[in-house]
Amino acid sequence: MLNFSDLLPYTDVFLGGLATTLQLTLLTTVLGVIVGTLCASIRQYGNKPSQRAVAAYVELIRNTPFIVQLFFIFFGLPSIGLLLTPWQASVIALTINLGAYSTEIIRAGLSNIPKGQWEAAKVLGMNFRQTLVRVVFTPAFEKIYPALTSQCIIVMLGSAVLSQISVQDLTYAANLVQSRNFRAFESYVVTALMYLGLAMLMRYIFGLIGKRVFAFREAS
Amino acid sequence: MSLVKLDQVHKYYGDFHVLKGIDLDIKAGEVVSIIGKSGSGKSTLLRCINGLEEYQQGGISVDDKEVTSEDIQVRRLALSVGMIFQNFNLFPHLTVGENIMLAPTIVLKKSKAEAQTIAKAMLEKVGLGDKFGSYPEKLSGGQQQRVAIARALAMNPKVLLCDEITSALDPELVGDVLKVLEQLAKEGMTLVLVTHEMNFARDVGDRVVFMHQGKVWEEGNSKKLLSDPETEELKQFIGAVL
Ligand SMILES: Nc1ncnc2c1ncn2[C@@H]1O[C@H](COP(=O)(O)OP(=O)(O)O)[C@@H](O)[C@H]1O
Numbered sequence: 189m190l191n192f193s194d195l196l197p198y199t200d201v202f203l204g205g206l207a208t209t210l211q212l213t214l215l216t217t218v219l220g221v222i223v224g225t226l227c228a229s230i231r232q233y234g235n236k237p238s239q240r241a242v243a244a245y246v247e248l249i250r251n252t253p254f255i256v257q258l259f260f261i262f263f264g265l266p267s268i269g270l271l272l273t274p275w276q277a278s279v280i281a282l283t284i285n286l287g288a289y290s291t292e293i294i295r296a297g298l299s300n301i302p303k304g305q306w307e308a309a310k311v312l313g314m315n316f317r318q319t320l321v322r323v324v325f326t327p328a329f330e331k332i333y334p335a336l337t338s339q340c341i342i343v344m345l346g347s348a349v350l351s352q353i354s355v356q357d358l359t360y361a362a363n364l365v366q367s368r369n370f371r372a373f374e375s376y377v378v379t380a381l382m383y384l385g386l387a388m389l390m391r392y393i394f395g396l397i398g399k400r401v402f403a404f405r406e407a408s
Numbered sequence: 409m410s411l412v413k414l415d416q417v418h419k420y421y422g423d424f425h426v427l428k429g430i431d432l433d434i435k436a437g438e439v440v441s442i443i444g445k446s447g448s449g450k451s452t453l454l455r456c457i458n459g460l461e462e463y464q465q466g467g468i469s470v471d472d473k474e475v476t477s478e479d480i481q482v483r484r485l486a487l488s489v490g491m492i493f494q495n496f497n498l499f500p501h502l503t504v505g506e507n508i509m510l511a512p513t514i515v516l517k518k519s520k521a522e523a524q525t526i527a528k529a530m531l532e533k534v535g536l537g538d539k540f541g542s543y544p545e546k547l548s549g550g551q552q553q554r555v556a557i558a559r560a561l562a563m564n565p566k567v568l569l570c571d572e573i574t575s576a577l578d579p580e581l582v583g584d585v586l587k588v589l590e591q592l593a594k595e596g597m598t599l600v601l602v603t604h605e606m607n608f609a610r611d612v613g614d615r616v617v618f619m620h621q622g623k624v625w626e627e628g629n630s631k632k633l634l635s636d637p638e639t640e641e642l643k644q645f646i647g648a649v650l
């Protein structure tokens with residue numbers, strides 16, 4: 189028999205896990221998109237060596253499993269003297285991962301900006317950085333915003349494996365609860381629903397931000 | 409005194425010889441129309457004048473300063489040379505007012521209030537005083553092009569380069585843009601325009617430069633040149649466009 193009320197005593201465990209997942213997601217989404225924006229700009233406009241370095245980073249991350257990246261950072265780096273807490277390792281791993289995927293997405297947006305926009309800015313006397321920040325970024329992000337939103341959500345969902353290095357996130361909470369009360373079915377249903385809710389919440393928040401930033405499309 | 413001076417300018421795209429020794433002398437206040445077949449090098453010529461394209465031989469100077477395509481130099485040049493493009497190139501995410509204010513604030517370091525005053529004055533000048541808060545995509549092509557003119561004027565240029573700025577417009581919108589140019593010409597602005605508007609070139613322009621195969625094939629007083637062309641090529645060209 190299913191019995192969801194057996195989960196009630198563990199409400200705090202679930203909420204704690206949820207809070208951890210939320211915090212990690214918020215922090216690494218911001219950091220990851222910043223890394224992606226910088227790397228995409230280098231990939232698109234930088235000199236050859238720096239373009240190649242970014243390309244190598246992107247390919248490395250996109251062609252290896254996230255859990256291996258995470259284990260390398262948490263278990264591997266200490267052997268060269270870099271000792272990290274589970275939380276630190278998680279932030280780094282998630283940021284690097286989202287950074288790589290968003291680099292490719294954001295670069296697609298940058299390459300979509302017509303040459304005429306650059307020329308118009310140039311003949312008005314604007315320099316490269318001014319043009320990138322004031323003229324290019326907003327329309328570039330507009331084009332790829334849905335893809336970027338999805339990628340951020342994918343990384344949030346992927347954060348479930350952080351429980352493997354004993355970060356006490358939502359999945360860690362689910363594992364813990366079902367090992368205590370043997371209500372695996374109920375625990376994972378509730379956890380899945382929480383992830384679903386988180387994903388929907390992220391989509392909603394990204395939507396709100398997008399509506400503001402890209403208001404020029406609908407506004408009068 | 410000449411404001412824009414080209415001396416034996418040669419320009420290549422790879423092996424392709426686009427401009428073959430252009431000499432041109434444009435005085436302050438002059439309105440010069442550049443005409444010629446597609447591919448004759450008109451756009452390239454304009455783009456060399458403001459450093460958007462580099463040239464390989466000869467010399468170009470604007471306001472007695474030499475033009476090179478070095479980035480720094482292009483930006484310095486931008487202070488005296490304005491340019492309007494065929495497809496407007498307004499910044500879509502900025503309102504009309506913000507489009508005009510952007511360069512005066514971040515390039516000329518004017519205060520926001522000052523830039524706003526300038527922007528409003530320039531919009532009035534092009535007949536769009538009520539569009540300050542609108543986004544470009546809500547405007548007609550003709551209105552967008554007039555905003556582009558206002559944006560260039562806000563930098564207080566000494567010469568305005570216009571590359572077929574009415575070619576992308578519906579015929580009924582061309583007149584509004586030409587009227588603005590005519591007004592500018594009257595106020596003494598130096599204009600260099602690549603155009604297919606022969607009536608405008610004749611009636612408003614001082615001088616016509618006919619380009620053919622990368623050379624200045626024929627040039628002179630606009631009324632005289634258009635009514636009494638000397639070369640066979642110009643005769644043919646005029647016959648084809650009229
Ligand atoms: N970026 C470029 N690379 C190579 N060839 C070009 C480039 N831009 C223009 N051309 C060539 O140079 C010639 C002159 O072009 P352009 O100045 O645009 O002529 P116009 O404006 O008179 O039509 C054309 O044959 C064109 O194909």
Ligand SMILES: [Mg+2]
Pocket residue numbers: 450451452572
């Ligand atoms: Mg052209």
